[in-house]
Amino acid sequence: MLAIFNSIPTYMDYKGQKxxxxxxxxxxxxxxxxxxxxxxxxxxxxxxxxIVLAGFAVSCVLTLxxxxxxxxxxxxxxxxxxxxxxxTNQKPQESLKKKRHK
Amino acid sequence: MNxxxxxxxxxxxxxxxxxxxxxxxxxxxxAFKDRRVPVxxxxxxVMLKNVDDFTGPRERSDLGFVTxxxxxxLQPIFDWNVKQLFLYxxxxxxxxxxxxNQVVLWDKxxxxxxxxxxxxKEMKSKYFFFDDGNGLRANKNITLSLSWNVVPNAGILxxxxxxxxxxxxxxxxxxxxxxx
Numbered sequence: 001m002l003a004i005f006n007s008i009p010t011y012m013d014y015k016g017q018k019x020x021x022x023x024x025x026x027x028x029x030x031x032x033x034x035x036x037x038x039x040x041x042x043x044x045x046x047x048x049x050x051i052v053l054a055g056f057a058v059s060c061v062l063t064l065x066x067x068x069x070x071x072x073x074x075x076x077x078x079x080x081x082x083x084x085x086x087x088t089n090q091k092p093q094e095s096l097k098k099k100r101h102k
Numbered sequence: 103m104n105x106x107x108x109x110x111x112x113x114x115x116x117x118x119x120x121x122x123x124x125x126x127x128x129x130x131x132x133a134f135k136d137r138r139v140p141v142x143x144x145x146x147x148v149m150l151k152n153v154d155d156f157t158g159p160r161e162r163s164d165l166g167f168v169t170x171x172x173x174x175x176l177q178p179i180f181d182w183n184v185k186q187l188f189l190y191x192x193x194x195x196x197x198x199x200x201x202x203n204q205v206v207l208w209d210k211x212x213x214x215x216x217x218x219x220x221x222x223k224e225m226k227s228k229y230f231f232f233d234d235g236n237g238l239r240a241n242k243n244i245t246l247s248l249s250w251n252v253v254p255n256a257g258i259l260x261x262x263x264x265x266x267x268x269x270x271x272x273x274x275x276x277x278x279x280x281x282x
Contacts, residue, residue, distance in 0.1 A: 010106045017103035024113050032120045036127060043182040045128050045255050052124065056117045063113065064106050 009066065016070025024059035031055025129257035132183040139178055141248045141264035143191075144171040146224065150239060152276045155232055164238035166231035166272065168193075168207060169224055170246065174264065176218040179252065187212040188251040189220075191227075195244040197237030205231055207246070242271045 012020060035051030063070075103109055147169040155163035176187060190209040197203060207227035212218065231238075238244070247267035252260050 011104055020109060021103060021112070024109075025116060028113075028117055028120050032124055036124055039128070039182055040131065043180070045125075045182045048124055048128070049121065052117065052121055056113070059113060060110070064109055066106075 012066050012070040013072070013074050015073045016066070020063040020070055024063045027059040027062070028052065028055045031058075125256045128183050128255060132181055132254070133257060135181070137179050137250075137252055137260060137262045138265050139174060139176060141172070141174040141266040143246055143248060143266065143268045145169070145246065145268055145270050146171060148270060148272060149277050150273050150275075152236070152239075155234075157232070162236075164233040164236050166193075166233075166238050166244075168227055168231060168246070170208075170227075172220055172222040172225060172248065174220045174248065176212060176220060179250075179262075180214060180218060183254045183256065184252055185214055185255060186253045188253065189248060190250070191246060191248050193231060193244055193246050195237070195241055197233065197235065197241070199235060199237065203233065203237070205229075205233075207231055238272050239276065240272065240274045243269055244272055245269045 031051050031054060035048040035055075038051060039045050039048030103112065145168055147167075149167040151165045151167070152162050153165050155161065155165075170191070172191070179187060188209065188211055191207050193203075193205045193207055195203050207229055208225065209228065210220075212220075245267050246269075248264040250262050250264065252262060
């Protein structure tokens with residue numbers, strides 16, 4: 001079961017994370033302002049709470065799942081280095097490690 | 103913000119902070135409001151007895167019975183930061199032994215959404231009006247006033263005295279009938 005859950009990709013790229021944060025902050029702040037004014041006008045603080053909760057629900061739907069718009073700019077990783085050249089690459093890495101330890 | 107859980111966490115924390123700020127705003131918008139309203143108290147009957155005070159000094163103490171009419175419009179008190187009002191009618195008077203006596207005679211809870219226009223006739227006091235001695239007899243200045251606690255959604259719990267009170271003299275002699 002856990003393996004199935006772990007296999008679902010949930011990450012966003014860096015720009016997507018920033019966008020998601022801006023979206024949920026904007027939605028909750030706007031709903032807070034609307035709820036505050038509405039509650040003040042009709043003299044019911046409960047409605048303020050309900051409107052903020054509605055904003056919370058909407059921003060949950062919009063930002064919790066990794067929608068495609070949050071994954072438009074994935075990091076461009078270096079292509080996988082083929083196995084055969086692995087030995088030649090390992091030697092300079094070992095020498096680097098030794099330098100750091102000194 | 104990388105995983106669903108971390109996003110849910112920051113979303114929830116942000117919503118809670120916003121909610122706390124809104125609650126504070128609700129408090130601030132009503133914190134400096136004047137919650138006094140005029141109250142009309144009319145005492146229709148006063149009776150005075152001298153009975154054994156079974157609660158205290160084991161001596162005969164003065165026991166007053168007050169029948170009163172009460173009318174007030176509490177609508178201006180209610181706003182979005184008021185859950186309920188706790189009204190209480192108290193008597194204040196001075197005796198030789200105490201310069202200030204305060205006795206609560208009656209109380210009432212008015213919830214939000216209930217009828218806010220009080221118009222009560224011939225009300226009897228809920229609680230015994232005992233003096234701790236014989237200070238009620240021939241006391242010329244006993245003041246009845248209505249006060250209330252405002253129970254808010256958020257913020258302080260103010261204690262407000264209603265505008266308007268009634269001062270009345272108590273009789274010079276005790277009633278001797280057995281029925282009370």
